[in-house]
Amino acid sequence: MKRFSVLFLLVLFGVGVRAQEKPAAVEASGKKEASSAGGSAASEEARVKALEEQVRSLVEQVALLRGELSALRDTKTDAPRPKEHLLLASSHIEPGTLASVTTTTAATVAPAAATPATTVASMVPEPAASPASPQVAQTQTFGGATSNAKLLNPDISLIGDFIGTAGRNTISPSRSLELHESEVGMQAIIDPYARADAFISFGETGVNVEEGYVTFTALPAGLLLKVGKMRAEFGKVNTIHNHALPFIDRPLATNNLVGGEDGIDDAGISLSRFLPAPKNWFFQGTAQVYRGDSSDVFTANQRQDVSAVGHLRLYRDLGESTNIDLGGSYARGHNNAGVGTTFNPDNFITNLYGADATLRWKPLRRAIYHSFMFRTELFWSARDQLSPANIFQTQHAFGMYSSAEYRANRRWTIGGRFDRSGRATNANLTDSGFSGILTYWPSEFSQIRGQYRYGHLWDITNARYTDANEFLFQFLFVMGAHGAHPF
Amino acid sequence: MRNSKLYTRCIALVATLALLCATCQLPASAESKLNIMTATTDLASLAQEIGGDKVEVQSVARGYQDPHFVEAKPSFLLKLRKADLLIVVGLELEIGWLPPLITQSTNPKIQVGAPGYFDASRYAKILEIPTGVVTRAEGDVHPLGNPHYWLDPENGLRIAKGIQNKLSEMRPNYASYFAQRFDDFERRIKQADEKWLAEMKPYAGRKIVTYHRSWPNFAEHFHLDVVGYVEPRPGIPPSPQHTVELIGLMKRDGVKVIAVEPYFDLKTPNAVARDTGGKVVVLMPSVGGEKEITDYFRLFDYDIAKLKQAFDEAK
Numbered sequence: 001m002k003r004f005s006v007l008f009l010l011v012l013f014g015v016g017v018r019a020q021e022k023p024a025a026v027e028a029s030g031k032k033e034a035s036s037a038g039g040s041a042a043s044e045e046a047r048v049k050a051l052e053e054q055v056r057s058l059v060e061q062v063a064l065l066r067g068e069l070s071a072l073r074d075t076k077t078d079a080p081r082p083k084e085h086l087l088l089a090s091s092h093i094e095p096g097t098l099a100s101v102t103t104t105t106a107a108t109v110a111p112a113a114a115t116p117a118t119t120v121a122s123m124v125p126e127p128a129a130s131p132a133s134p135q136v137a138q139t140q141t142f143g144g145a146t147s148n149a150k151l152l153n154p155d156i157s158l159i160g161d162f163i164g165t166a167g168r169n170t171i172s173p174s175r176s177l178e179l180h181e182s183e184v185g186m187q188a189i190i191d192p193y194a195r196a197d198a199f200i201s202f203g204e205t206g207v208n209v210e211e212g213y214v215t216f217t218a219l220p221a222g223l224l225l226k227v228g229k230m231r232a233e234f235g236k237v238n239t240i241h242n243h244a245l246p247f248i249d250r251p252l253a254t255n256n257l258v259g260g261e262d263g264i265d266d267a268g269i270s271l272s273r274f275l276p277a278p279k280n281w282f283f284q285g286t287a288q289v290y291r292g293d294s295s296d297v298f299t300a301n302q303r304q305d306v307s308a309v310g311h312l313r314l315y316r317d318l319g320e321s322t323n324i325d326l327g328g329s330y331a332r333g334h335n336n337a338g339v340g341t342t343f344n345p346d347n348f349i350t351n352l353y354g355a356d357a358t359l360r361w362k363p364l365r366r367a368i369y370h371s372f373m374f375r376t377e378l379f380w381s382a383r384d385q386l387s388p389a390n391i392f393q394t395q396h397a398f399g400m401y402s403s404a405e406y407r408a409n410r411r412w413t414i415g416g417r418f419d420r421s422g423r424a425t426n427a428n429l430t431d432s433g434f435s436g437i438l439t440y441w442p443s444e445f446s447q448i449r450g451q452y453r454y455g456h457l458w459d460i461t462n463a464r465y466t467d468a469n470e471f472l473f474q475f476l477f478v479m480g481a482h483g484a485h486p487f
Numbered sequence: 488m489r490n491s492k493l494y495t496r497c498i499a500l501v502a503t504l505a506l507l508c509a510t511c512q513l514p515a516s517a518e519s520k521l522n523i524m525t526a527t528t529d530l531a532s533l534a535q536e537i538g539g540d541k542v543e544v545q546s547v548a549r550g551y552q553d554p555h556f557v558e559a560k561p562s563f564l565l566k567l568r569k570a571d572l573l574i575v576v577g578l579e580l581e582i583g584w585l586p587p588l589i590t591q592s593t594n595p596k597i598q599v600g601a602p603g604y605f606d607a608s609r610y611a612k613i614l615e616i617p618t619g620v621v622t623r624a625e626g627d628v629h630p631l632g633n634p635h636y637w638l639d640p641e642n643g644l645r646i647a648k649g650i651q652n653k654l655s656e657m658r659p660n661y662a663s664y665f666a667q668r669f670d671d672f673e674r675r676i677k678q679a680d681e682k683w684l685a686e687m688k689p690y691a692g693r694k695i696v697t698y699h700r701s702w703p704n705f706a707e708h709f710h711l712d713v714v715g716y717v718e719p720r721p722g723i724p725p726s727p728q729h730t731v732e733l734i735g736l737m738k739r740d741g742v743k744v745i746a747v748e749p750y751f752d753l754k755t756p757n758a759v760a761r762d763t764g765g766k767v768v769v770l771m772p773s774v775g776g777e778k779e780i781t782d783y784f785r786l787f788d789y790d791i792a793k794l795k796q797a798f799d800e801a802k
Contacts, residue, residue, distance in 0.1 A: 192600055195590060218595035222568060274568065274593070282561040315561040320549065323560060364552040365750055410724045410752075443723055445623060482627075485583045487559045 154188030154196075155481030159243045167470035171457040172255075178204050181242055185483065193218040196228075199241065210241065210265065224272045232264035232294070233272070233286045233311040234329045235354040235377050237401075244486045246373070246405050248451045248474045252419035252431050253399030257381040258352065259295035264309065264331060266290035266298070275312075282315040290333070297352070297424075298333030301345045307333025321363045329354035337385035343392065350424075353380040371407040376400065381424045397422035413439040419455075429458040433468070447476040521658060524570040524597070526581050527554050528774040529637045530607055530646070532783040534574055536672045537650045541661050547588070550775025553750040554634075555627075555722070559584045567592035570603065572657065574650070577608035580634035602657070608634065610649035611642040614703045626720025638772060638790075639704035640680045643783055647672055675784070683787050684709070690798050694740050696733065696765075698747040698756060701772045705790070714740055717747070717756055725755040737763040743801035744794070746770045768797035 163180040165173075182202045189195045198212040213228025231239050237254055242261065250261055258264060268290030277283035292300030292307040300306065314326040331352040338345035355378045362371040379399045387393045399421030407413045420432040433455035440448045455468035521542040525531040531546040538544065545566055548557045554576065567573065567588055575581055589598060596603035613632035621630045636642050651669040655662035691710040698717040706713045715736050719729035736742070743765045745756045749772075756767045770790045774780055780789050 189599055192598070193595075215590055217590055217593070217598050218601075219593070222593040224591065224593045274564070280562070280565075282565055284561070313561070317560065317562045323562070325561075362558065364549055366752070367553055367556050367558075367750065369752060443623075444627060482579065482582045484559065484587045485556070487561075487584075487587075 152188075154186040155483075157185045157478060157480035157483055159183045159185070160475070160477045160479075161243050162475040163248060164473045165470055166472075167453075167468070169455065169457075169468035169470050170466060171455070171459060171468060175204075180204070183210065183241065183243060185481070187481070187483075190214060201242075208262075210262075213270075222273050226270040226272075227268075229265065229267045230270060230288075232266065232268075232288055232290065232309045232331065233270065234258065234264050234309050234331050234352065235311075235327060235379070236356045236358065236375065237377060238263040240486065243476050246403060246415055247417055247435060247437050248449055248472045249435075249453065251377070251399075251401035251403075251417065251421075252433055252455070253377070253379050253401050253421040256421040256431065257297075257379045257397060257399045257424050258354075259297040262295045264290070264294040264297060264307075266292070266294045266307065268306075277314070280316060282313070284313045284315075286311040286313075292333045294333070297335070297350060298331075299336035299339075301334060301336070301339060305334040305346075307331065322359070322361045325356075325358040325360070327354075327356040329356070335383060335385070337383070341386060341390075343386065347392070348384040350384065351382040353382075354378065369407065369410050371405075373405045374403070376402040379421070381422075383424050385425060395425060395427045397424050397427035411441050413437075413441070415439070423458070431455065431457045433457070445478040447474070449474040449476070521571050521654065522569050523572045523574065524567055525574040526576050526585060527637075529643075529783060529786065530574045530576065532774045532786075533637075533643060533647050534572075534650050534654075536783065537647055537665055537668050538654055539664065539668050541658060541664065542654070546775075547585075548773075550771065550773040550780065551749045551777075553748070554580055554773070555583060557581070557584045559587050561591075563588055564592050567597065568594045570594060570597050572603045572605060572653065573597035574605045574607055576634050576637070577606040578613065578631040578634035578636075579629050605650070605653050607646045607649065608632075608636065610645045611636040612639070612645070612704070614707065615700065626718070627722030629721075633700060633703050635701040635772060636704050638702060639708040640676055640683070640787060641708065642704060644673060644676055647676075679784055679787065683791055686791055686795065687711075690795070693744070693798060694742045695744045695746055696737060696742055696759075697745070698751045701748055702746060702770075709791075714742055717745065717751075717759065730755055730759060734759055734762045737765060744768060744797045746794070746797075748772050749776050764801075766797045766801035768793050770794065 159182070160179065161181045161183070162178070163174070164177045165175065180203065184200045184202070186198045186200075187196070194214050194216045196212075196214045199210045200212070201208050201210045209229055211228070211230050213226045213230050216225040216227075219225055231241075233239060235258075237245070237250060238258055250263075254260065254263060268288055270286060270288040272284060272286035275283045275285050286309075288309040288311075290298075290307045290309065292298050292305040294307070298307045309329070309331045311327060311329045315323065317323045329352075331354075333350060334346070335348050335350045336345070338348035356376065358373065358375045360371070360373045377400060381395070381397045381399070383395045383397070385393060385395060401417055401419045401421075403415060403417035405413060405415035415437045417435045417437075419434065420430065423429045423431070433453065435451055435453045437449060437451040442448070449472075451472040451474070453468070453470045453472060455470075456465055457468055458464075459466040520540075521538060523531075523534050523538065523542050523544045525534055525544065525546045527548050528546040528550040531544045534542060534544045547563050547566075548554050570592075573589070575585060589604075594603075595601060598604060608631075613636055615629075616632035617625075617628060617630060621628055637646065647669060651665045654665045658665075687709040692712060694712045694714045695706070696715045696717065697713055700713075700716060700718075700721055702711075702713060705711070715733050717725050717730075717733065719726050737759065743763070745760055745765055745767045747753060747756050747767055747769050749769055753767060753769075759765065760767045770793055771777060771780055771786060774783060774786050776786075777789065780786050
């Protein structure tokens with residue numbers, strides 16, 4: 001019985017290591033063992049013991065090799081695929097079908113490779129030098145614990161966003177203290193053709209899928225297709241998640257014209273592509289179609305009321321530390337101004353135009369200590385609605401903000417923003433304000449911020465302008481997977 | 488009426504885009520130069536050693552840049568979208584910037600797992616793989632091990648072997664060319680390594696302090712003993728308390744050399760050096776950190792010369 005198991009294990013081992021160069025040798029050594037069984041009992045016992053020892057080490061090595069083989073399969077190299085299941089079933093080795101892993105391990109460079117694999121090679125009779133699949137051999141002894149650490153789970157992160165507000169604001173008061181949002185992010189590669197990103201925010205008022213989309217990365221002709229719920233590619237600030245904003249709040253223009261905190265965030269399809277451009281210019285076009293429901297900007301009264309967003313982005317490095325980023329955006333969709341009136345709701349359209357410019361400076365040698373960013377965005381809104389006298393009209397409102405941000409050292413960032421915006425429903429009313437912000441970074445994974453905000457806002461109920469002076473503070477904390485830094 | 492108008496506009500938008508796609512140029516023919524992008528300059532240098540004149544190599548990060556904090560600039564996309572092969576350091580070194588670049592590159596060849604995606608860490612000997620519970624209480628830890636593994640010539644050779652195989656797989660016609668270039672590289676690096684080891688031999692076992700944990704592979708290969716770090720934890724800026732502790736440690740152990748990467752502020756290291764009578768030396772972790780460091784060989788030449796000088800001066 002023992003001898004059989006010895007034989008079987010030997011063959012198994014042979015299969016496991018795929019020492020195909022001299023397949024006959026394995027069988028020969030097996031036969032030799034079988035014939036030597038006729039010797040004296042004492043010497044046989046010693047022999048069996050020695051064999052047992054050998055088998056034990058072989059079993060270990062086979063297990064090791066198996067593990068490495070399966071790890072190899074993940075590497076997706078074009079090295080010969082192991083066919084161990086098939087071979088195990090038949091317990092038979094086809095010469096020349098598989099490359100020799102052991103011999104190549106011994107033959108490859110790796111000077112410090114004092115590994116079990118080398119020992120295995122020395123035990124295999126007449127190891128022939130083989131040029132085949134050294135890449136396979138290389139991976140056996142080195143490399144990180146990549147496969148074990150993550151398995152197939154998505155990268156999961158949670159970003160907590162705690163905001164406190166003090167001061168006076170009668171127009172749009174916010175709560176004194178709130179866990180404004182806890183955003184759970186889940187990101188993974190779906191298959192060789194796509195990846196998916198989901199960001200679910202748990203706010204004070206409920207749960208909301210902020211974004212959830214699949215990105216097809218392997219399309220022909222350089223197309224990038226995204227399908228799902230997304231923040232629309234309308235300008236810059238609309239695409240940024242709350243926790244990644246350079247300020248605690250969003251600019252007045254966003255709140256007045258582009259849907260407030262959620263912005264244009266809707267279910268739809270996005271297609272983008274690099275466009276031909278002069279050398280060293282990056283030029284990208286994006287076209288998106290959405291259902292047409294985005295906070296108070298767009299409302300789909302019927303199925304056909306889809307909204308469309310188009311965006312062009314032009315970028316250029318002005319040196320290794322400075323760059324300029326320009327964008328133009330257009331969005332069009334239906335609004336709810338005609339609902340419940342004698343007019344046809346289909347005729348009420350909102351057109352939005354946007355332009356953005358960003359100048360960034362970050363010296364590469366001191367990237368973690370100093371950087372500067374200046375950004376301006378302009379928004380124009382043309383909203384069809386009914387005047388108080390019930391006459392069809394289009395309100396043309398304009399809004400803008402300019403902000404600057406400077407990283408003074410590794411832990412402190414200061415910034416300022418100027419705001420000015422008309423109201424989408426009444427372009428004659430213009431709110432304005434400014435903010436100053438100070439951010440402290442204990443580490444890359446948390447931020448503590450304080451922001452002073454002044455607002456000169458129109459008070460509708462009292463029909464006059466009123467001043468808002470507020471102090472906001474925020475604690476941001478990231479747990480879990482290390483997300484990409486926004487650019 | 489307006490609905491149909493809106494529809495047509497949407498369709499027109501998509502159609503315009505499709506048209507633009509149609510006008511785009513197709514990828515170059517199979518036997519042209521292989522277009523290789525690498526995450527760091529060291530990998531670029533190794534790829535160039537093996538690829539010779541059959542490849543065109545460019546690195547995303549510069550040699551004097553902190554490879555953890557590269558910005559995902561769109562200008563990189565212009566290069567990535569034309570790449571046939573992307574060589575990355577891996578071990579989550581580039582996690583803060585490379586994934587969005589790969590996705591947005593719209594280049595199917597270099598997507599994670601595609602044949603044109605090459606993770607060099609799979610071929611290298613990795614140190615400092617954390618065991619037990621891994622939390623960020625230890626700072627910005629790399630759960631998969633220390634990603635600065637290229638600073639060991641033996642790892643350079645292993646990676647070069649991996650690159651040779653990858654290039655031969657992508658351009659089978661030139662397999663013998665790549666093999667010959669690898670053999671040549673192997674001969675040269677072994678020769679150089681002997682020289683480097685001999686140069687470092689008098690300093691074997693010397694204790695040093697480094698700013699970040701960039702040097703475990705280097706220290707292991709050249710028999711140096713890294714006893715402390717200027718950063719209290721990886722990715723956490725120096726704190727007064729830790730600096731005091733570090734000064735105490737250096738005085739106790741007689742540590743005289745503080746190695747700093749070119750992208751870190753020298754204020755704290757200089758202060759520590761003043762207090763301990765030590766010497767600050769800016770070592771380059773990557774090719775291109777200084778103009779004269781034009782390839783993988785010069786990188787070690789430079790660092791070893793600097794280290795020797797620092798050891799001698801700090802006596």
